[in-house]
Amino acid sequence: MSTLAVHDHAVAHHDEAHEHHHKATFLNTYVFSQDHKMIAKQFLITGITMAFIGMALSLLFRIQLAYPDKAFPLLETLLGRFAPQGRISPDFYMSLVTIHGTIMVFFVLTAGLSGTFANLLIPLQIGARDMASPFVNMLSYWFFLTASVIMLSSFLVQKGPASGGWTIYPPLSALPKAMAGSGEGMTLWLISMVLFVASSLMGGINYISTVLNMRTKGMDLWKMPLTIWALFLTAILGVLAFPVLVAGVVLLIFDRSFGTSFYLSDIVLNGQVQPYEGGSPILFQHLFWFLGHPEVYIIIMPAMGISSEVLSVNSRKPIFGYHAMVYSLIGITVLSFIVWGHHMFVTGMNPFLGGVFMITTLIIAVPSAVKTFNWLATLWRGNIRFTPAMLFAIGMVSFFISGGLTGIFLGNAALDVNLHDTYFVVAHFHLVMGSAAIFGMLAGVYHWFPKMFRRMMDDKLGYLHFWLTFAGAYMVFFPMHFMGLDGVPRRYYAFTEFKGWEHWLTVNTFITWAAMLSGVAQLAFAYNFIHSIFWGKKAEQNPWNANTLEWTTPVEHLHGNWPGEIPTVYRWAYDYSKPGAEDDFIPQTVPFSQTMSSNLPHDFEDNPGGLEEYNKWTAAHKASEPVK
Amino acid sequence: MIMAQIQQEDRVNLGAKKFSMWIFIFTSFMFFAALTSGFIVYSGQKGHALDVKMPTTFIFSTIVILLSSVTLYMASTAAKKLEWEKQKFLLWVTFALGIVFLVLQIQAWYILTYKMGVYFVGPNASRTFIYVFTGMHLLHILAGLAVVLNAIKGTYGSVTQVKNLYKMEMTSIFWHFLDIIWIYLYVFLLLNQN
Structure with a gap:
């Protein structure tokens, strides 16, 4: 029993010290912080840094595509042996494409997007003091940072980074001698990704557990903002899909380093017959795409959630079809696990099986279209405020439509015979999951910047950033559809050297200059972001007049988020411009008893007591109302 | 006293952490499901059958791990009855x-x-899969042993009963899961051994 007594003492002590848990030092506040808001900022800043690196890589290979015959001595100065005589070497070109894809898909749009906004918004919007396990949450960031550093360090090894494409198909990835990037670069890629998956799983487990266990009083699942629904379902996808990638990678590592033959068979390398027998590279594709396809929804769903929230707040209207939005997110989550075969239509797959995957793939168009319709219907006759966040959210919808439409073409097993591995695919996914997701992320950054950094970002620079990026992204990716229809294959070093494709050189030059323009536009963002952190206008508590819980916390950050008790939630998050209400927004923490004039019978669906009060009130008021 | 304990429990979210353990079990299950699916795809594609009769040692190890689950269950019951020794x-x-x-x-x-x-490296990777299944499971067993050790450590220090029970529950969830996964893998291998 003595232990209990000691423990009781500890509780008393704990209560006194609750406001400031530990002594705040630089190290535990900014570096090894366990506060979800700081971890969110760490994810964001690391993610943005990785995004700039990924973008720089893409500009490098765009230079090669636009000017395949021209030497740029500066490139040799910058890249050394990777660009002999000022021309990017073919091997390094492959590395650039590979690492650009890897960084953008995993480090920016998975960790940078989910990591930032799940960490920031889940506790703040559901009304929790922190994550279920703040320590694991911190570990998740440090694993991510380590993975990022290892991935980038592969630029420092003699033969350069991995270069078999971000999908690392064997046999290229399984045979260290197959090409320059299959050596140490590939090893570092694998180590980095294992750490990355560990980070993602730790984060995802925390997000799910927090959403399901730590919501404040009154916050039932159907009162959660769509951001939380999206981030929650994203975490479920990650938790189910990433272990499968690990399984595939484990077998790949055995093939690479231990001589097994899971993926390898009948291989002759440099005239030497290799001892591998009986393996199947298609097995890897199955394991990879079982993760890989859910992965694209891991990327887009947080962007969808953020855009839903931003569109509703800035249209000053309830989100159109809240329940349909949630059900379509759930539909996308479930369907995403049974469509991976559409990445493998031309691997010799049984056409009947291809047909099955084609049908499941095309069914995804239904929830996607529901969401798009609802976004547009939310905008319809809204009181729209064109804040930079709003513009980016609208941009997200635009890209999702124009990129999503080509998905219907690519999902067809028959059309895919022509279109697979061409620029048509490149155009499709850069619009639908690249640009759309990055616009969702930027919308989130502009919208929640005041919550994160207690200051506002500059609007004018935000508009400049938006318009240049929006126009730039379309100018880059739209022409690629036509190249793809002409059969131009992706990942080629200098396809304009082939007879019949020379005429695409001018288009390539145009795309490269458009990419440069978009790149320059990001400098406006970088300046705005960094400048505003230190010198931006001080933010108010609720700068956008939004309903969700995060805007009820004080501007000053404190560990535990709310100084006193956690507020109770009484209504959904989308009571904007409710007829009869005083303001055009009613925060979730306002009980119905305080808004009698704007209540509707619908508000009391499972609350008979409230409905009775409501009926009494309306009866009394109808009687006393003057005849108009 | 009990209120204080409940407050303490709320503050460190033991319930949420237990839930996290369940989700971790799901991720781990997905990992083994992926490996066994890999086996099915591999052996189905080119008709490489396993063609290995599983060694009888696996029967003994199955009995041992089942016993360990029983003793862990008894340990949990003892902990609930405050029989710490x-x-x-x-x-x-x-x-x-x-x-x-x-x-x-x-x-x-x-x-x-x-x-x-039956070698780890060879032209028939479905045989390699035996080693991959058991090897990956053993890695989990190592983690499981660490978790059991952590629970043992708790019985030596002055850990509160709430914390003690929490540790026991976390250990139980994980260890029984390892038991079940082994049975799954073993049955899977037995069904595919021809």
Whole structure:
């Protein structure tokens, strides 16, 4: 029993010290912080840094595509042996494409997007003091940072980074001698990704557990903002899909380093017959795409959630079809696990099986279209405020439509015979999951910047950033559809050297200059972001007049988020411009008893007591109302 | 006193952490499901059958890990009845059985390799899969042993009963899961051994 007594003492002590848990030092506040808001900022800043690196890589290979015959001595100065005589070497070109894809898909749009906004918004919007396990949450960031550093360090090894494409198909990835990037670069890629998956799983487990266990009083699942629904379902996808990638990678590592033959068979390398027998590279594709396809929804769903929230707040209207939005997110989550075969239509797959995957793939168009319709219907006759966040959210919808439409073409097993591995695919996914997701992320950054950094970002620079990026992204990716229809294959070093494709050189030059323009536009963002952190206008508590819980916390950050008790939630998050209400927004923490004039019978669906009060009130008021 | 305990529990979110353990179990299950699916795809594509009769050592290791689950369950019951000495003893037994399981699995590898000529590296990767299944499971067993040790450590220090029970529950969830996964893998191998 003595232990209990000691423990009781500890509780008393704990209560006194609750406001400031530990002594705040630089190290535990900014570096090894366990506060979800700081971890969110760490994810964001690391993610943005990785995004700039990924973008720089893409500009490098765009230079090669636009000017395949021209030497740029500066490139040799910058890249050394990777660009002999000022021309990017073919091997390094492959590395650039590979690492650009890897960084953008995993480090920016998975960790940078989910990591930032799940960490920031889940506790703040559901009304929790922190994550279920703040320590694991911190570990998740440090694993991510380590993975990022290892991935980038592969630029420092003699033969350069991995270069078999971000999908690392064997046999290229399984045979260290197959090409320059299959050596140490590939090893570092694998180590980095294992750490990355560990980070993602730790984060995802925390997000799910927090959403399901730590919501404040009154916050039932159907009162959660769509951001939380999206981030929650994203975490479920990650938790189910990433272990499968690990399984595939484990077998790949055995093939690479231990001589097994899971993926390898009948291989002759440099005239030497290799001892591998009986393996199947298609097995890897199955394991990879079982993760890989859910992965694209891991990327887009947080962007969808953020855009839903931003569109509703800035249209000053309830989100159109809240329940349909949630059900379509759930539909996308479930369907995403049974469509991976559409990445493998031309691997010799049984056409009947291809047909099955084609049908499941095309069914995804239904929830996607529901969401798009609802976004547009939310905008319809809204009181729209064109804040930079709003513009980016609208941009997200635009890209999702124009990129999503080509998905219907690519999902067809028959059309895919022509279109697979061409620029048509490149155009499709850069619009639908690249640009759309990055616009969702930027919308989130502009919208929640005041919550994160207690200051506002500059609007004018935000508009400049938006318009240049929006126009730039379309100018880059739209022409690629036509190249793809002409059969131009992706990942080629200098396809304009082939007879019949020379005429695409001018288009390539145009795309490269458009990419440069978009790149320059990001400098406006970088300046705005960094400048505003230190010198931006001080933010108010609720700068956008939004309903969700995060805007009820004080501007000053404190560990535990709310100084006193956690507020109770009484209504959904989308009571904007409710007829009869005083303001055009009613925060979730306002009980119905305080808004009698704007209540509707619908508000009391499972609350008979409230409905009775409501009926009494309306009866009394109808009687006393003057005849108009 | 009990209120204080409940408050303490709320503050460190023991319930949410237990839930996290369940989700972790799901991720781990997905990992093994992926490996076994890999086996099915591999052996289905070119008709590489396993064609290995599983060594009898696996039967013994199955019995051992089942026993360890029983002793862990008894340890949990003891902990709930405040019989801490008994809990400590049974935890040590569980740990010892875990070690025996580990040794038996490695013994099985020895028999497979040296007595039966079923090698890790070879042209028939469905045989390699035996080693991958058991090896990946053993990695989990190592983690499981660490978790059991952590629970044992709790019985020596002055850990509160709430914390003690929490540790026991976390250990139980994880260890019983390892038990079930092994049975799944073993049955899977038995069904595919021809």
